[in-house]
Amino acid sequence: MVVARKDGTINLIEIASQKTVKAFTEQEVVKDLVKKKNELPADSRSRIIGLEATSTHLLVCTSRGTLSWTPWTASKLMHLSKVPLGHNLDILRSHPISKNVFAVGGKERDLRVYDMNKILEGQQGASMSDPLLPSNIGLLYKAKNLGHDALDLQPKVWIRDIQFMDKADPTKIAVSTQYHQIRMYDFSTQQRRPIMNEEVGDKPILRIRQSHIKDHLLFSDSTNVVGVFSLKDRKVIGAYKGIAGCVQDIKVVQMPAEPGQQGEYVVATGSLDRRLNLHHYPHPEKPFDPKPISRFNMLQRLYCVEVDALDLENVDGPKTTGQQEADHDELWDALGVVEPKRKHVSKKLKK
Amino acid sequence: MPKVPVLPSDIKNKQKRENLYHKLKAEKAKKKLERRKQLAKDEAKNPELKEKRLRENVPRTLENTREHDDTMVDAEDEEVAEDIASDELASYFSGKTPKIVVTTSKKCTKVTYDFCAELISMMPNAQFEKRGAKHELRQIIKIANEQEFTDLIVVNEDHKQPNGITLIHLPEGPSAYFKLSNFIPASRITDHGAVTAHFPEIILNNFNTRLGHTIGRMFQALFPQVPEFQGRQAITFHNQRDFIFVRRHRYVFRDTDRVGLQELGPKFTLKLKWLQKGVYDRNGEYEWLFKPELETSRRRFFL
Numbered sequence: 001m002v003v004a005r006k007d008g009t010i011n012l013i014e015i016a017s018q019k020t021v022k023a024f025t026e027q028e029v030v031k032d033l034v035k036k037k038n039e040l041p042a043d044s045r046s047r048i049i050g051l052e053a054t055s056t057h058l059l060v061c062t063s064r065g066t067l068s069w070t071p072w073t074a075s076k077l078m079h080l081s082k083v084p085l086g087h088n089l090d091i092l093r094s095h096p097i098s099k100n101v102f103a104v105g106g107k108e109r110d111l112r113v114y115d116m117n118k119i120l121e122g123q124q125g126a127s128m129s130d131p132l133l134p135s136n137i138g139l140l141y142k143a144k145n146l147g148h149d150a151l152d153l154q155p156k157v158w159i160r161d162i163q164f165m166d167k168a169d170p171t172k173i174a175v176s177t178q179y180h181q182i183r184m185y186d187f188s189t190q191q192r193r194p195i196m197n198e199e200v201g202d203k204p205i206l207r208i209r210q211s212h213i214k215d216h217l218l219f220s221d222s223t224n225v226v227g228v229f230s231l232k233d234r235k236v237i238g239a240y241k242g243i244a245g246c247v248q249d250i251k252v253v254q255m256p257a258e259p260g261q262q263g264e265y266v267v268a269t270g271s272l273d274r275r276l277n278l279h280h281y282p283h284p285e286k287p288f289d290p291k292p293i294s295r296f297n298m299l300q301r302l303y304c305v306e307v308d309a310l311d312l313e314n315v316d317g318p319k320t321t322g323q324q325e326a327d328h329d330e331l332w333d334a335l336g337v338v339e340p341k342r343k344h345v346s347k348k349l350k351k
Numbered sequence: 352m353p354k355v356p357v358l359p360s361d362i363k364n365k366q367k368r369e370n371l372y373h374k375l376k377a378e379k380a381k382k383k384l385e386r387r388k389q390l391a392k393d394e395a396k397n398p399e400l401k402e403k404r405l406r407e408n409v410p411r412t413l414e415n416t417r418e419h420d421d422t423m424v425d426a427e428d429e430e431v432a433e434d435i436a437s438d439e440l441a442s443y444f445s446g447k448t449p450k451i452v453v454t455t456s457k458k459c460t461k462v463t464y465d466f467c468a469e470l471i472s473m474m475p476n477a478q479f480e481k482r483g484a485k486h487e488l489r490q491i492i493k494i495a496n497e498q499e500f501t502d503l504i505v506v507n508e509d510h511k512q513p514n515g516i517t518l519i520h521l522p523e524g525p526s527a528y529f530k531l532s533n534f535i536p537a538s539r540i541t542d543h544g545a546v547t548a549h550f551p552e553i554i555l556n557n558f559n560t561r562l563g564h565t566i567g568r569m570f571q572a573l574f575p576q577v578p579e580f581q582g583r584q585a586i587t588f589h590n591q592r593d594f595i596f597v598r599r600h601r602y603v604f605r606d607t608d609r610v611g612l613q614e615l616g617p618k619f620t621l622k623l624k625w626l627q628k629g630v631y632d633r634n635g636e637y638e639w640l641f642k643p644e645l646e647t648s649r650r651r652f653f654l
Contacts (some may be wrong), residue, residue: 203634242642246628248636272636272637
């Protein structure tokens, strides 16, 4: 499991022994942390916004656009020089299967999809005298903003989260914005503008997550709203109750089930109020159930939830009461913030 | 034939009915008094009976039937202690002097200015700044940071009454919004005492959960770390059922058992509405936000 922290260190941790096998440091983040608040306000400090791992390499991206592609055997992060990803980035996410394709977005930085292989080829070809690699090196797709609004003003762009919607195809992407919009892009067609743009609520949407149902997107905003959004109906199916703080990560998990039965789907949310909440995933036939199944006090503000699917044990005995004993049998990799200086962003190492 | 007792509701004549009712009431009170006198006599003879009664006859209250909260801070838990010790307020606990600026919402009235004056008298090293028409909160925060203030308090007014306090701990600290109610200025408290400039002692009661701890620390960070015991002034933040009662007293020890208390300053009540991580931002991330859906039971409290 790879963990990136707010102070710039990136650790590779072996889950079983909980030991840090490997550690890297992103110097840009470290330098920015040291600078005084007068020189550099907190929100423009560099932080790690993208962390992706393959079996051979580690991809790290900071909010200034500093990209590094490091083999696991290296001792330091190997930055790719002069890759013009842009500044003020908020999220970098790779396609779950084709890890070489990744998308970036940020404040006033609309969605762009790159191919890592092409960037690496460009790196090899670039000479020392080139001040910058061509700005479209590795660029696969670039989103176009919506047209001017009624006042003839350009709509503001601030992407907070990106999800690749199709496992086979890196052209379908969902994006959530600071201006409470959820957008869908389909780059397989000629259209560079979003194919869908919906206003959801009135607070910035910080996280969107895909679930096992292709039509649904789980989203969370900066207050304590977590809901399920239907892309086909273009509206919110329901919002979950019982959460007091801003939810920073959502995961859909299929609970282990008796052989022959379908495991129930459960939504796990980690929030700043130091709790891990579990809710029922909306069942297609039953009405939406907003009530929490259970919650766990995690003692620290949570920024990321990861589920170790390999370790889900079988539930013993029949599911007796409404209490979900299954939850206690699962192994949660819920990591939280220890100090305000540290932030865990963990991704499971894909083999 | 046994006598059937006559009830007042059977009598149609109002005067007679009233007489009977008062007679029955007096009889009931007399019986109660006799029972209590007898009980007092028995307990005077046998103190064990009193202890037994006190032990068993504990009335059920909302506080002692409070819904179990798993975020109650366990003093021995290292992880929690470390989390608390390294939060944004840590600089106060390593010696930084608090410096507070109090301001109001735009275009407020006299009552709010009076409240601000009382607030400033409560906190040493606090100053008031009048809110101008063009002063936006983001700018105020920026300027306060430049001037090295540690806390910013914005008193909100509505319908000519102060109704809320936004407490922002400055460098990067948490912001909290409290609903303010029942403000009574010192002048309207009978026999109130005179305030002196001594640093007060702070009493924080019942801030038990993790959220409560954070709020308690925020209050603590408003006051100088070392009080002046000579002044015998104490400011109490008493949390009960999520309402925080703020009082200021002067105490005097009359002898080893008895303490005399004189109420000094303003009294007001606060209730936490939300807590944001970081300095206040309309689109910031809320660490805790009160929504009526969280009130699932009368016995559930958050602080």
